[in-house]
Amino acid sequence: MNILTFDVEEWFHILDYESTKTASEWSGYESRIRRNMERIVNILQRRGQKATFFCLGWIAQQYPDIVLDLVKEGYEIGSHGFSHQLVYEQTPDDFQKDLESSIRILEDVTGTQIRYYRAPGFSIREDTSWAFEILAGQGIEVDCSVFPAPRAHGGFPSYRTPEPSILSFGDIRLKELPIGYVTIAGKPLIFSGGGYFRLFPYRFIRKWTASSNYVMSYLHPRDFDAGQPRMAGLPPARLFKSYVGIPSALGKLEKWIDEFSFVDIKTALELVDWQNVPVVDVK
Numbered sequence: 001m002n003i004l005t006f007d008v009e010e011w012f013h014i015l016d017y018e019s020t021k022t023a024s025e026w027s028g029y030e031s032r033i034r035r036n037m038e039r040i041v042n043i044l045q046r047r048g049q050k051a052t053f054f055c056l057g058w059i060a061q062q063y064p065d066i067v068l069d070l071v072k073e074g075y076e077i078g079s080h081g082f083s084h085q086l087v088y089e090q091t092p093d094d095f096q097k098d099l100e101s102s103i104r105i106l107e108d109v110t111g112t113q114i115r116y117y118r119a120p121g122f123s124i125r126e127d128t129s130w131a132f133e134i135l136a137g138q139g140i141e142v143d144c145s146v147f148p149a150p151r152a153h154g155g156f157p158s159y160r161t162p163e164p165s166i167l168s169f170g171d172i173r174l175k176e177l178p179i180g181y182v183t184i185a186g187k188p189l190i191f192s193g194g195g196y197f198r199l200f201p202y203r204f205i206r207k208w209t210a211s212s213n214y215v216m217s218y219l220h221p222r223d224f225d226a227g228q229p230r231m232a233g234l235p236p237a238r239l240f241k242s243y244v245g246i247p248s249a250l251g252k253l254e255k256w257i258d259e260f261s262f263v264d265i266k267t268a269l270e271l272v273d274w275q276n277v278p279v280v281d282v283k
Contacts, residue, residue: 198245
């Protein structure tokens with residue numbers, strides 16, 4: 001089962017960079033979200049391809065037409081938080097307010113209940129597992145935030161279950177659709193989104209997709225925007241990770257969805273036998 005999802009955010013929503021950390025800085029950058037979303041939607045529409053879009057509440061507030069157009073075209077909407085902040089840099093109260101804001105604006109725009117969530121940067125870690133209780137309290141039923149491998153923005157390597165599962169936290173139960181991976185030389189390797197997808201040649205992506213029973217993609221509008229400005233002052237490693245492979249990424253996406261069958265989250269939930277998936281206790 002391959003799931004196609006996009007995180008709807010601007011090209012300047014770069015994590016771990018002080019110059020774009022909060023909304024007070026964002027007004028200084030040109031907006032490219034409309035043309036970038038049009039590029040993605042055109043590809044999907046030509047193929048009749050379903051997908052789920054995790055939208056920032058800030059995007060829905062600034063550009064409600066973008067989110068509303070997605071709904072009109074039959075695409076699912078989930079929350080990506082409101083202000084694109086790392087969960088582990090927030091207090092539980094800050095996180096709850098950010099989540100509430102995103103859900104409120106997304107539900108106002110879409111007229112539908114928001115049941116899915118993905119943390120910016122997959123930044124729910126072992127030491128912020130309190131976030132799962134807050135998610136459930138705000139009506140989230142399906143989480144897609146677990147990155148069950150080490151990661152610069154956190155990661156949750158102790159989860160150890162790169163497949164659909166039930167996440168258990170105290171009395172809370174959430175359906176979890178984590179990022180999957182392939183194992184190379186005994187180590188987990190991610191390939192299905194972001195800089196990983198842009199970095200690897202398509203022949204490897206094809207090979208790893210074909211050998212996987214479960215693939216969760218996580219792509220961004222900026223991944224396909226070869227004309228976007230280069231953010232000044234990024235450290236060399238961050239600069240490489242942010243811009244590697246962008247010129248070839250659009251062609252990869254088209255080949256990927258032409259060669260493999262992808263579904264949205266709603267369809268994936270119907271395909272999974274939830275009575276027989278692993279139950280993972282997190283502390």
